[in-house]
Amino acid sequence: MTARGGPGKPACRDAVAVAVAVAVAAVVAAAVAVAAAAAGCDERSAPPAPRPAIVRPTMTLQPADARHFPAILALNAESVRFLSPLDAGRLAALHAEAARHVVATADGEVLAFLLAFAPGADYDSPNFRWFQARYADFLYVDRIVVATRAQGRGLGRMLYDDLFDAARRSGCARVACEVDSDPPNPASDRFHDGFGFREVGTQHLPDRGKTVSLKIADLGAGAGR
Numbered sequence: 611m612t613a614r615g616g617p618g619k620p621a622c623r624d625a626v627a628v629a630v631a632v633a634v635a636a637v638v639a640a641a642v643a644v645a646a647a648a649a650g651c652d653e654r655s656a657p658p659a660p661r662p663a664i665v666r667p668t669m670t671l672q673p674a675d676a677r678h679f680p681a682i683l684a685l686n687a688e689s690v691r692f693l694s695p696l697d698a699g700r701l702a703a704l705h706a707e708a709a710r711h712v713v714a715t716a717d718g719e720v721l722a723f724l725l726a727f728a729p730g731a732d733y734d735s736p737n738f739r740w741f742q743a744r745y746a747d748f749l750y751v752d753r754i755v756v757a758t759r760a761q762g763r764g765l766g767r768m769l770y771d772d773l774f775d776a777a778r779r780s781g782c783a784r785v786a787c788e789v790d791s792d793p794p795n796p797a798s799d800r801f802h803d804g805f806g807f808r809e810v811g812t813q814h815l816p817d818r819g820k821t822v823s824l825k826i827a828d829l830g831a832g833a834g835r
Contacts, residue, residue, distance in 0.1 A: 669765065671772055674711040674723060676702075681720035682713070685755045692790060692798075693753050694735075694818070707731040709749060710776060714756075714765045721760040724769040725752045728782075740813055740824060741786045748826065749777045751787040770805055778829055785829065788813070788822040802827075 674682065679701055686696045696704075705711055709728035713720045727733050727750045729742050738750050751773065756765045777785055785805075789798045791812060807825040814821045 668716065669768065670715050671712055671768065672715065674705065674713045678713050678720050682723050685720065685723060685757055688758060689755050692795065704733070707733055710773060712769060712772060714769060722756040722765040722769060724754045724773060726750060726773060727752055736815060737788045737813065737822060737824065740811065745784065745786070747783040748786045749773070749782050751785065766801060774829070783829060785827045786825065788824050790820055791823040792821040
C-alpha cells in the first residue's frame with residue numbers, strides 16, 4: 611500500500627492545481643465579460659455629445675456713409691442686371707439726394723443696402739419721375755440689394771421693415787417701387803406682394819431693354835408687415 615500510495619500524492623496535487631487554475635480562469639473570464647458588457651451598456655446609453663453651436667454674426671442696420679461706398683458699389687455691380695449701373699461719382703450724388711440710405715452689416719461687412727428718395731429729389735430716374743408726376747407723397751425705393759452669399763437670411767425684409775417704420779413715423783402715405791416684368795423677376799414679385807404692393811402702372815425702358823411694373827404699398831393698418 612505504501613508503494614502505491616507514495617507515487618499517488620503528487621498526481622493528486624497536480625489534479626487539484628489544474629482544477630483550481632481552471633476555476634480561477636473561468637472567474638476572471640466572467641468578470642471581464644461583465645465589465646465589457648457594462649462598458650458597452652454605458653456607451654450605448656450615454657447621450658450623444660452636443661454639436662458645436664453655429665454662431666451667426668449679428669446683423670446691424672445703420673445709415674450709409676462714404677466708408678460704405680466701395681462695398682455698395684460692389685453689391686450693385688453684383689446685381690446690376692436688375693438695376694442701373696453706379697460709379698463712385700453717381701453714388702455720391704444719389705447719396706446726397708436720398709431720403710433714406712441704409713446698409714446692413716455683420717462684423718463690419720456690408721451685406722445689403724437700400725436707397726430711397728422722396729418727392730423733390732434731384733434724380734433723373736424715369737421710374738422716380740413717373741411716380742413724382744402722379745403722387746404728391748411717397749417714398750420711392752430706388753434699389754435694394756442683398757449680397758448673393760447673404761440671401762435667405764432675412765436682410766431684405768429687415769431693410770423693408772425699417773423703411774416702412776421710417777415712412778410711418780414721418781407720416782408718409784405710401785411706399786413706391788418698380789419690379790422687372792419683362793423679363794420677369796418672380797422672386798421680387800413674391801417679396802413685394804408680402805408687403806402689400808400693388809401694380810399701378812407699367813413702363814418700358816428701351817435703353818435698358820426691359821419693362822417694369824410700377825407698384826405702391828399704401829401705409830394703412832398692417833401695411834409693410
